[in-house]
Every structure is written in structure tokens, then in C-alpha cells.
Amino acid sequence: MKNNSSLLVFKRQLLLCTGLLGISICISSCHKPEIELVEQPVFDTDTTGDLIVKRTFITYNIYKDRLYPYAMYSISPELLAGLKDKDAVTAEQALWNSMQKDKQGHEKIFRLFSDLIPEMYRKDVKYFSVSMPSSAYATMSTLKDNSLESFNLEVDAKLLTYLDSIPRFKAPAYTYNTLGYSYPIYTLIHEFGHYVTFNKEQSYLKYLPDSDTYTSVPKPGSIRDSLMVNYWNRYMDQAGIDCWMKHGYTYYFCGPANEFVSGYASTSRDEDAAETFAHFVLLDDKPAATTAVNRKLLLFYQNPRMVAIRQGIRENLKKLGIAPRNPTMP
Structure with missing residues (x-):
């Protein structure tokens, strides 16, 4: 009886251990691996x-x-x-x-x-x-x-x-003046200038029933509106249009000196906004209001959001080690 009893106890212990081992194996093998969502x-x-x-x-x-x-x-x-x-x-x-x-x-x-x-x-x-x-x-x-x-x-x-090419430019139009930055750098900042002067913070949509289309209209006091009111309105008559066509679709030579940051800025109000934005970002110093160009630059300085955007881009330029260089392209 003693031997049989001991054998029975042993069997029970063996079953218990086997069961615990099985549970342990199941826990370790059935546990779902971590999945990156x-x-x-x-x-x-x-x-x-x-x-x-x-x-x-x-x-x-x-x-x-x-x-x-x-x-x-x-x-x-x-x-x-x-x-x-x-x-x-x-x-x-x-x-x-x-x-x-x-x-x-x-x-x-x-x-x-x-x-x-x-x-x-x-x-x-x-x-x-x-x-x-x-x-x-x-x-x-x-x-x-x-x-x-x-x-x-x-x-x-x-x-x-x-990326390593800095365009040359010359007076009087300074058409390719990228301020010593390569085409890609300057171009991307210029195009972003279209966004910040054209988006819903600066513009609204106006429905045109005759053509069943919409057009973007600058909000009063926006950058593009200020450019139109203070500068571009005087070019909208026939004499201005004739001058624009005569000089190859540019107003650079149709108005007072020092009114555009580049020849390209003088092709339209929207390009004037984008080019001026690029110069606003890339020029180091805030100008005095002594010329039309400077007063256009100051339009951006008067807008706190534009100033914050300028600072953000300039900080990124510094992080990337990007600085103006001498022209390299013929």
C-alpha cells in the first residue's frame, strides 16, 4: 500500500508538472508578437x-x-x-x-x-x-x-x-538675381511665396456667373491687394499694357526706378509678390522705407505670420549649411 500510494503521488506530481509546463509553453508560444501599427x-x-x-x-x-x-x-x-x-x-x-x-x-x-x-x-x-x-x-x-x-x-x-549652379545676372533688369542662392533653393522659396500670398489666409474665391468658374481674389489688406492698390493699378491702362508688351512682357522699364526686386517680378503682380517674398526671406536686413522695393519688402515685415515664416526658413537654411555664393553660370 505504501508503494502504491507513493506511485500515485508521483504520477499526480508528474501530471501537475506536465500541465504547468504546457501552460508555460502555451503562454510563450501563443503570445502574439508586437506589431508596429x-x-x-x-x-x-x-x-x-x-x-x-x-x-x-x-x-x-x-x-x-x-x-x-x-x-x-x-x-x-x-x-x-x-x-x-x-x-x-x-x-x-x-x-x-x-x-x-x-x-x-x-x-x-x-x-x-x-x-x-x-x-x-x-x-x-x-x-x-x-x-x-x-x-x-x-x-x-x-x-x-x-x-x-x-x-x-x-x-x-x-x-x-x-543645385550647385548660381545664375549670373546683370543690370538693369537683374532678371536672374537669386541673391547668390542656387536655382533649386531660390525657386522653391519663390514658389512657396506664391502659396503664402495666394492661400485662404490671403485670398477668397469669387464666382463668375458668365463663365461658371471661380477666381481667386485677394482679401483687403493682403499682400497682393496692397501691391495692386499701391503699385500695380497704374499699369492697368492701355499705355501700361502697351509698355509691357513693348519691353517683352515686363513692366520693369515702365515705372519709376527701384520698384521691382527683379525683372521677373515685373511680369505680373503675382510674380511680384512671390519674388518679393523670396527676397524678404533671403536678404539679411530689414530695409528702410526709402524706395518702392523696400516698401514692398516692408509689407511682409508688417505681417507677424510672414515674419515667423521667414525666421523658420532661415533657421532651416542655417541647419542645412546653405549660404549665398558667387554666381557660377555663364
């Missing part, structure tokens, strides 16, 4: 942008400074129509396809923009497009004609090839 981006339900140009081959959504393909475009028949032979058409299509798939290259350009411009000041720049090389290095526009909610930055696929 990736937040899924939520995008607006916009359709293809109204202002996408024929040389655009891809548009991305921007979400937390990452790019997500939004729309890919086929090569335009208009672009192929001007090519001389079948080989040229094949080469153009191959180039289009190659550039369209170069997401890494697109991300490098966008990264420069996001490194330059603080994210908190570009909330409505929700789209990023890349286009075939052309004379337009970059553009900024609303994605849709009837909305100021979403802006699209479009860039030349080869924009970064100019």
Missing part, C-alpha cells in the same frame, strides 16, 4: 487637378512629409506630334516612363522642399507633381480651380541638377 493616410477625394500641365507625368499625395502616388499620366499626343521620326517617339516614351518611375529621385526633390519650409506653414500644400524638363523649373497652384483647400507644387524632374 502604421497609420494609414487619409486623403481628400479630389480628382485630377485642373491645372496639371501636359508635361506632368506623376502627382503624389503628401502625407506627413511622405509621398504616396496619386495619379500617373500618359504622355500627351501633342508632345509626340512634334517629333520627327519613330525612333524619337520611342526615345521620348522611354524617357517619360523612366522618369515617371523614379520615385527616389522625386523624393529627393521633395525632401529639399520639406527641409527648407517648416511643415506647420505649408499645411495646404497637399500635392506634389513632377514633370518633364522644361523652361519652367517649378510652379505652385491650387489643385482645383474652385478651391483654395489644396495646393500642388510641381517641379522639373531635373531640378536638382542645378
